[in-house]
Amino acid sequence: MGTRLLLCNPFFKMRKYLIFFGKYRRAVLLAPALVIIDVFCEIVQPEMMSKIVDNGVMNKNLSYILQTGGIMVGLSLIAIVANVGNIYYSSHASVGFAAELRKAMFIKIQEFSFSNLDRFTSSSLVTRLTNDVNIVQEVIMMSLRLLIRAPLMLLFAVIIAIRINSSLATIIAVAIPVLSVCIYMILRRGLPFFEQVQKRLDKVNAVIQENLVNVRVVKSFVREDFEKKKFGRSNDELREMAVKASSMVVLIMPVMQLVMNISIVAIVWFGGNKIISGEFQVGQLMSFVTYITQILMSLMMLSMVIMTFSRAEASSERILEVLDAKIDVVDSPEAAEQDLTVRQGKVVFENVFFKYFPDSTEYVLKDISFAVSPGEIVAVIGATGSAKSTLVELIPRLYDVTRGRILVDDVDVRDYTLQHLRAGISLVLQQNDLFSGTIRENLKWGNMRATDEEIVAAAKDAQAHDFIMSFPLQYETVLGQSGVNISGGQKQRLCIARAILRKPAILIMDDSTSAVDMSTEAKIRSSFSQHLRQTTIIIIAQRISSIQSAKKIILLDNGAIIGTGTHDELIAGNAVYKEIYYSQELKDAPAA
Amino acid sequence: MSEPTKIKLTPAGLPGRRTGVSVEKPKDSIRVIFRLWKYLSRQKTLLLVILLLLLVNTGATLTGSYLLRPIINKYIIPHNLPGLVRMIFLLSGVYITGSAAFIWQNRLMILVAQKTVGIIRADLFSKLQTLPVKFFDSNSHGDLMSRFTNDIDNVGDSLNTSVLQLFTSTITLVGIFVLMLYISPLLTLVTLFVVPLMLWVAGQIIKKSKNFFKTQQAALGTMNGYVEEMITGQKVVKVFGYEESATAQFELLNNDLRDKATQAQLYSGAMMPVIQNLNTINFALTATLGGLLAISRGLDLGGLAAFLQYSRQFGRPVNEISSQYNSIQSALAGAERIFQIMDELPEPADSAGAVALTHVKGDVRFDSVTFGYDAGKAVLKNISLHAEAGQKIAFVGSTGAGKTTIMNLLPRFYDIQSGTISIDGIDIEKIQRSSLRQSLAIVLQDTHLFTATVMENIRYGLLEATDDDVIAAAVLSGADSFIKRLPNGYQTVLENDGGNLSQGQRQLLNIARATVARPSILILDEATSSIDTRTEQIIQRGIDQLMAGRTSFVIAHRLSTVRNADEIIVLEHGAIIERGNHSALLEQKGRYYELYTGQFD
Secondary structure, X not given: OOHHHHHOOOOOOXXXXXXXXXXXXXXXXXXXXXXXXXXXXXXXXXXXXXXXHHHHXXXXXXXXXXXXXXXXXXXXXXXXXXXXXXXXXXXXXXXXXXXHHHHHHHHHHHHOOHHHHHHOOHHHHHHHHHHHHHHHHHXXXXXXXXXXXXXXXXXXXXXXXXXXXXXXHHHHHHHHHHHHHHHHHHHHHHHHHHHHHXXXXXXXXXXXXXXXXXXXXXXHOXXXXXXXXXXXXXXHHHHHHHHHHHHHHOOHHHHHHHHHHHHHHHHHHHHHHHHHOOOOOHHHHXXXXXXXXXXXXXXXXXXXXXXXXXXXXXXXXXXHHHHOOOOOOOOOHHHHHHOOOOOOOOEEEEEEEEOOOOOOOOOOEEEEEEEEOOOOEEEEEEOOOOOHHHHHHOOOOOOOOOEEEEEEOOEEHHHOOHHHHHHXXXXXXXXXXXXXEEHHHHHOOOOOOOOHHHHHHHHHHOOOHHHHHHOOOHHHOEEOOOOEOOOHHHHHHHHHHHHHOOOOOEEEEEOOOOOOOHHHHHHHHHHHHXXXXXXXXXXXXXXXXXXXXXXXXXXXXXXXEEEEEOHHHHHHHOHHHHHHXXXXXXXXXOOO | OOOOOOOOOOOOOOOOOOOOOOOOOOOOHHHHHHHHHHHHHHHHHHHHHHHHHXXXXXXXXXXXXXXXXXXXXXXXXXXXXXXXXXXXXXXXXXXXXXXXXXXXHHHHHHHXXXXXXXXXXXXXXXXXXXXXXXXXXXXXXXXXXXXXXXXXXXXXXXXXXXXXXXXXXXXXXXXXXXXXXXXXXXHHHHHHHHHHHHHHHHHHHHHHHHHHHHHXXXXXXXXXXXXXXXXXXXXXXXXXXXXXXXXXXXXXXXXXXXXXXXXXXXXXXXXXXHHHHHHHHHXXXXXXXXXXXXXXXXXXXXXXXXXXXXXXXXXXXXXXXXXXXXXXXXXXXXXXXXXXXXXXXXXXXXXXOOEOXXXXXXXXXXXXXXXXXXXXXXXXXXXXXXXXXOOEEEEEOOOOOOHHHHHHHOOOOOOOOEEEEEEOOEEHHHEOHHHHHHOEEEEOOOOOXXXXXXXXXXXXXXXXXXXXXXXXXXHHHOOHHHHHHOOOHHHOEEOOOOOOOOHHHHHHHHXXXXXXXXXXXXXXXXXXXXXXHHHHHHHHHHXXXXXXXXXXXXXXXXXXXXXXXXXXEEEEOOEEEEEEOHHHHHHHOOHHHHHHHOOOO
């Protein structure tokens, strides 16, 4: 933004947006057409007025005056109709455009892979879909009116002025560039200040935000005065810059007024002289004054439109970034043809390498190979940052492997359609979300067609049934903003229930019992071993106690497998595993 | 769920509040204006100057147009060239004076407005510092932020331009009207006929558009809320293959919004152009009738010229008044919300005769403490405990048992309903709050850092600490080694809550911050829970160093960290169900044993 915007063409990206007008093509064309009618009806008024004075009043011709007046009123009525029509079509077009744009973005985001989602934060996606689209909508609305109206007004007014008296029109020829240069200079000096204002505003907001989040820290260290001083400094800095920036921009109106008034003075002087020498008429002088006002006003409008455009440029870029994002995980054409589904739940990793960005030098996962038979329970353990989550997220193709391949039921995961692959796999994410709605609705995410019995069974397996029943509305309890708040552990258990409800061939739990206390966790484990015997289960855990009983434990360190085996095997032969175990258990070891 | 730390479900903040045109009205405009005036009146002199400049400017514009009358009548038509020269100078003088006044009026107003906004912002921030923790726990941060951003912006914008324009437009309207009457009362009748029509139309449009805006806002809010929720939970959407259902639901909301927004846009968009068109009719009628009057009643041509100038200028102030009125309304509503916070009750003042603690030994006693966040719903019931100076007390129990609540009471983030808490035998309600809090340090589970250098972040614990003190604290807590490896060492600037550090590193900084504060009493609330056990061991060494010789209270999920406590207190549903040291509790084979072994019989 800033100075650049005045120099570049802010409209050049419009082409990319044209498709969103599709349904509203008629409105898009009619709106400007109606503007032309409106402008025409408006712009001839002063000239007709001058005729009333020069021909009607001077010749004392009453009927001429009435006739001309009648035409003027008639034209202004037509203008109203055209104008209302323009508003009608431009609101339809701009609002419809925004709706189409939002829809396209939403659908696009639905297609996003995890790596797309990682690149945009969710809050920024929300802003793009809401605020940014609104801003663009406003600009479109404005363009459909002013962007055509203002230049047209200007053009017509200049033509009529030249027709009335070409030598007086020289004044216009001087005034337009003078005003344009003035506005340009003011904006060029002023706009960079606005960027500064934004930066300082961000700083002020950061201090506020930190203080809201850190209220306990501030209070416990008794730093209220310290924070006030800190805030005071950023606040003063902001104020100084805001004054600087605004002081420039508020010059525009007075300067415009000055240029306009000086032009009027010039017209009165030169026009007056011409009247005295007999080559000009009083009515013409009057209309000339009106036209120059009109011309400079249109110029003003135009500069405002351009400013709005530049304001929307940033939004437009953010929108296009979403629409143009390349989606890296998609169905292959063969997958759709073969139409395979996951049945048994066998998982094989074959020399899998993975990195998030093609240009990063180091792999996040290195040469991972292992196999899980149907119905087996496998645990993945390792320090934070050892890429455990990444490993399991490759199975439902939330990311695609960089090298090597992953087989589910002996078929490369890329040969399933995403829908079928993911239908066979339930992943309980570490950062999991529930949605506003009742508990039942939330659980049904797992399976839309689940019966009440199935829902209760899943909730029981996840040890969620009891606390659900303790709520007055039980399964109909509303979660979310308007509803109850539940604890972290309860939330995790609901997420597990939702995942089991899917009856997946493969269930993956990514550290999803961290907030559940050990005793409850043990109960969940035991109900799994009773009711999910057919299901392949992959568990990521922090606590060795959670996974000790697993048939196979995979130990990850820094993206590579450094040990595989049962607990006993690893404890005997793996130094790192032993270290983790000691850190958790041995130090206070009871008889385990 | 009784703990104040609410688990947030996906929708954060208030959907829809921040976007779109607001149509809200202040509940009590007069009171809000009065309070705003109290801020503005600190610059009464400047405001008076601005008002004078505004009168000069408006007067100049009106005079300029009026001068057309004598210029045409007395000089141009009678061909008086020297007179015309004089008038040209006069006219230029009037216009230049007007523009100069205009410039200064705007610049001064910016000064006044920004200063006022700055003071309001600072006042609001200072007010926040005095509010109790409860306030922050029960208000969404998004909502509070929007008072600082949207609401203050609205007030600022209004002060910057709207107020002046409202004044200018009103004075202009009155001025034009008076001058019109003066030039030709008969011709003014046209205006008198058209203007009420304009006002009526404007009123109708505003009324309609207000209703449509309300429905649009509601639709926008619903849609924004849905978008926010789905996108925040997008990974879950993907995992469950919920994309199509989400899109279908979105389309319903989106189409609903489209239909409602079209109506709202139609009406709000129609306002200005239609008023402009009506003004053109006014102009056409005036020109016609003026022409007729010039012939039949001898209306002078100069007068007609001036009159037509005025009638052409009439539309703008009408338009401006109606649009500024809206923005002023929403600014007042914003100001009202700001003042609401300013009216919140601060933390109660220290009781009379409250003492400052010196040389705290750290003997802490809870005596039959009962507490609930909402009156009548006790979260802690009859808790008694005694920590002798230098002892380590641990709290364990399931989520929601009230562990964190106990830790909120000691620094008086919340005040208890019955019982007493004392430090070194002094009731904490009789200790100055600042002194009480300075004597203890808290390390929380959610580590939050400030945008500042590492050095400054640690020094937050004790502002007087020298660089050497800070480094010593970092060494003691085990943070020094990773800090040294940061790009700029201790001078590395942390941004976004230390986003470039790992959870463990941030936690170490937190511990270093507490270390430098040299507190007598230490509170650790799940300080190591989200760290893997190997990293935890490193941190644990730092924590052990910190705890040596200090009374400490530890809440831990992971029982390995509390094993060596002098006393372990097991809480369930807000009551103490077991207490004792590790081996004694294990022998009891009670709840602690269950939690510890993760087994059931």
